[in-house]
Every structure is written in structure tokens, then in C-alpha cells.
Amino acid sequence: MKKRVLFTLLLLCTLGMGACADKRDKTDTKEEHPMKPSILKERPSFLLDIACEKAPMRIYLNGIQLFEDFSKLPISLKYPVNDIILDGDNELTLLIDKELDKGANCEIGLIVREFNNFEMIPKRIVTLHYEKGRKKPTEGTTPPGRYSSLNDFAPSEEGDVHVGTPVIKEHKKSDTYEVDALFVSLKFSLPTPFGRWKFASGRLILDKPYLELTKDEALALQKHDPKLAKLYEINHQIYKLVKAKDIDGLMAYFKERNEEMDRAYFHTPGTTEKILKEKFEKALNDPDMKLWEISEERWKNHKIVFRVDENNRLAWLTDLIIFNYTKGEGSATAKMKFRWDGNTWILTR
Secondary structure, three states, X not given: OHHHHHHHHHHHHHHHHXXXXXXXXXXXXXXXXXXXXXXXXXXXXXXXEEEEEOOOEEEEEOOEEEEEEXXXXXXXXXXXXXXXXXXXXXXXXXXXXXXXXXXXXXXXXEEEEEOOOOOOOOEEEEEEEXXXXXXXXXXXXXXXXXXXXXXXXXXOOOXXXXXXXXXXXXXXXXXXXXXXXXXXXEEEXXXXXXXXXXXXXXXXXXXXXXXXXXXXXXXXXXHHOHHHHHHHHHHHHHHHHHHOOOHHXXXXXXXXXXXXXXXXXXXXXXXXXXHHHHHHHHXXXXXXXXXXXXXHHHHHOOOOOEEEOOOOOOEEEOOOEEEEEOOOOXXXXXXXXXEEOOOOEEEOO
């Protein structure tokens, strides 16, 4: 009798161990096939997918002007924005010129695909839609809520993308933007692998938005503001380096920009600098291209127009480094945007 009980206990233990082994094997199998990480956190390629017609407009992401067109012709393009998108809060804005707006229809989508995977169909994260004449002109914009990048950006209470409600604000014409306009904006947040770009933490430059300045206010700032005087000094130094063909000296000013662009587009460190040096060297040594001359008098008296982006954290001088083609029409322009760190200007985009 005792032997039978002992045998039964051994049999149960053996079965139990078998059951445990089966359970462990299933767990091991699950570990071999982990859930695929979010495309937003791996190697994403973020782009604005722009499709507009009859829309005299400007497009901003995080207050940085990326594109403008006042022809009202149909537009369809994709614009890379890895170096502008932020880890966390973002804002997509459309500025529509009301005086020229005769039935504007504009859709701007933020899309993403795996970096350099051109065979992948991009996934749409958010859409900002404006159509004049509708009772609700922003109908077609992504509804407010949360969306999951792990499930093709479907609605989810636990989603890692949070979309707000679109907002329309009036802009009354001013000397710096001479017509009435609408700002159509959509705020959203999402994770990225890049962290926060330094331009997002730059100091505020003006006491009020640039597009609200009067002509007298803009001229007074251009001539007398000590902060902007430093902006002219640094740009003058950069211009002289270009004119002297001192490419290595020029690259010292581009350090932050080049490093962040390498990160944004998954380049080996130094790649952006190498590409930029080659472009400047080609333009400076091309007999069919000529650098546009800026007189010392214009530099001394700050007669080059300054601009400040809508985020009030980036400034630049217009018509600065321009290479004109000597045969035929056309030109190549190097636009440089600076952030103010409280003491000096840093070229960041």
C-alpha cells in the first residue's frame, strides 16, 4: 500500500514538472518574438504630405516657416521634417491669405515611414484640413484623442500620440504682413528618438509676434536693438568668410546645425558638414555662379531686412548668401536661422 501511494505521488510530481516545462517553453517562445517597437522610436522618417489648391498660404511646423506659395496653383509635395519635429508637444499651422483666398482647399498630413525604406507605404499620423466655404472649414482634420503607433495609429485610450482640437485665429493686416489672414493650427504630441532640438529652448526674441510689428517698430529694432546688432555682426562675419572662400572657418558657425542634422537623418557624425562644405566649394569655384555683393555701407547701417519666425525663437537676415547664375536666370540661396541663447546668436538651422 505504501509503495502504491509513493508511486502515485511520484507520478503526480512528474506530470506537474511536465506541465511546468510546457508553460516555460511557451514563455520562452513568446520572448523569442517580442512586440515590434513603435516606428516613432526606431528610425522614423517624418514628412509633411502637402496637397493644396486655390490656397495662398504659408506652412509652419513648431512655428518655423517651411513653405509658402501664393500662386494658388495645385500643389502636391512631401517635405522632410525630422530636424523640426519635437519629442513631445508639436504644432502644425497653416496661414491662409484671406484677400486672395477664393475657395482654398488644403490638407497637410504628418506621415512617417522607416528611414530609407522607400518601398514602405507611409503611415499617416495626423491631418490638418482647411476648406473655405464649409460650415466647419476644418472638417476632415484628425479628431481629438489618443492614437496608437503600435496599431497603425488607430484610436486608443493608451495611445502614444495625442491630438488636440484645431484652432482658427484671425490675423489683422500689419506692416509686416499686409493682408488679413487666418492661422489654422493643430497641436499634437508624440515620441521621437531625437529628444528636443535646441531651437525649441531658444530665448524669446521679440516682445510680440513679428507679423504684428508696425513698420516703425521693425525699423527701430533693425537699427537700434543691441540683440539684433549682434545678429548683424555674426552674419557679416559669415558673409566675409564666404567671400574669402574660407570654408573651414565658415563651418565653425554651422557646428550645432550640422550635428543636429546628422542626428535627425541618421548620418555618421561629420556627414552633414562634409556635404555642406562640398556645396559651398562647388558654388564658390563655379565660373557660372557669382556671389551677390553686399556693400559695407549696408552692413554698417543694418540695411538688410531681418525676420523672426512665428515661434519667436529663430531669426535670420533675408537676401544674405545668394549665388546668381551668370548664364540665364536663377540663383541658389543659403538660408541660415539663428537662436538667441541670452548672450549670443547660434546658427541652428
